[in-house]
Amino acid sequence: MLEQVYNAIFIGSIYALFAVGFALVFSVLDILNLAHPTVFMLGAFVALFAIATLGLPWYVAIVLAFVATGLFGILLDRIAFAPLRRRGAPQLSTMISSIAVTLVVVRLVELRYGGDFITFPRGTVPSFLIQIGDATLEGIRVVIIATALVLMAGLTYLIRSTSIGRDIRALAENPRAARILGVDIERAVAATFFVSSGLGGLAGALLAFAYDSLDSKMGLSLELRAFTVMVVGGMGSLPGAVIGAYVLAFGEVGSLVYLPAELRDAFAFGLLFLVLIARPTGLLGQRNADRV
Amino acid sequence: MDAIADFLSAYSTLIALVGVNALLALSVWITLYAGQLTLGNAAFMGIGAYVSALLGRHLGMPFPLALGLGALAAGVLAVPLGLTVFRLRGVYLAIATLAFGEVLRVILLATPITGKGQGLNGIPPKTELWHIFVSCVVVAYVLWRVQGSTVGRAWAAIREDETAAASQGIAIRRYKLGAFVAGALIAAWAGGLSAHVTFSIDPNDFAFSKAVQILVFAVVGGLPNVAGPILGAALLTALPEILRPLKDYRDIFQGAILLFVIIFLPRGLVTVAQLRRTRRLQKIGAADVA
16 A cells, blocks of 8 residues: 555656646747657656766766756757747647657657667666565655655746746746846746756656666657646646646556556546546636646 | 559559548648647547448448448547537647547557457458549548638638637537538548558557647648648658658658748648748738638
8 A cells, every 4th residue: 555655656756747847838838848758758868878878876867867958948949939939820830840859859869779678777776675664665766756846846936936937927927028027038938948848857867767767759658648637737837737747646556456457548538538528727727827 | 554553553552641641631621720729530530440440340341331330430429529629729629639539549458349459450451542532532622612611711710710700600619510520520431441451450550649640741731721731641641751761860851841841831831832922921910820
């Protein structure tokens, strides 16, 4: 039982890190960034590169994954979204351009690392066990849960209490008014993408550590789950995304008790469908002001 | 004539695929033209594929009848689904239709008669190239005529401004539902055709990536008229073949081309000829279609 709960908290933390970045970009810029799973995958491979090729310890690799994918997020915006934004292109166009970037980046990673599952070099990923009563818990997951909680608290602080956070909120509320009031829009957009992609990449690196496995398609199953997480929590709401992530994780882990394993996905998408029909605004979303 | 026959036999699979993809692109074009972003057409395609293949296998039903019933099944299912999801708009609508597709995939994965994860194998290759092309021509012609009719104008009005269209007395929900059901019928028909080309089908053939692929065909081709989706499907289906010499770098070029089109040709490939006019329209601030 304890192990199940522990497992659900772990999975929920990964979902939350992933979905919070997804929701951030959606709430600020109304972009459904379909390249976010690719950023997630990229984070895992940056960590692998740092450990296997540069010989860095795992905790440095995590930081590197965050920074590198954050910078990649800014680049992604400059290439795929900024030209469309300047033109006032429809939302559909941003979805397509993020798919285009996905094609390119996934292939680039596969050229270097191939398309199969790979593992970290032996002994480079910390592995230790924690004994609580009868339950044996994997230590790396404690590190991951703690990291996720600290980062989400940090994100809340950044958005609520710093000047760049104020700019981001202003941009989310009304881009035109923000510009008139002297907000540096480009800087706020870049910060949004840096944080969003950095968290996504970090989530990828952490998940790769936990399972000691990574591959070029590892973001895909999370993409669809992230939709569930965002819709359940309220589209574009950051606290909603965090709550939605844990709701989904506990639901999935719980449903495995009653459902056969091949129906595990059914829970996520059934839930998504039901919430959309019954309460499209989600738990914390508001009808018109679905913002940060 | 020999040259043409050689070409057809050497590339028959590719040509069939172009036709099927054109049908799929047309199926999603209808809802996009009405301003509704739905991603359920891959699932409808799957319904058409499974229903027609199973009817042929277990009941020995003649091919055209099985195809028709496959399309009908999707069309009938689209009615309650459409009534439910068309309370939603924009991204919500897209996600809801996507969720429907995923639920269907999971059901297929768990049902014995559909072969679960292995899918169905040994589907007889009953589809001839001309079946696909007659279907394409008929669908394109009908949609072209519909576009110019009252129905087409109603769809365009809903796309441009739903509230204004409603205030003009346009029965919004009925027109949206009509577009959705028509798209489902066409997608399922295409699915039935493609199942009898490819020999085997499995649930992942009709998943998220397929839904996105269909959307990309239509949008890259262009939404102003029915030529766009057909052009988009034809070029993007043939592109991997054309880029074959690039081998490992193929996806990279494909991605780059996609990015180029979406950024520099906002109304799709079909407008290449009218590029200068498009630029001028942009300068005076005319909105994009879609």
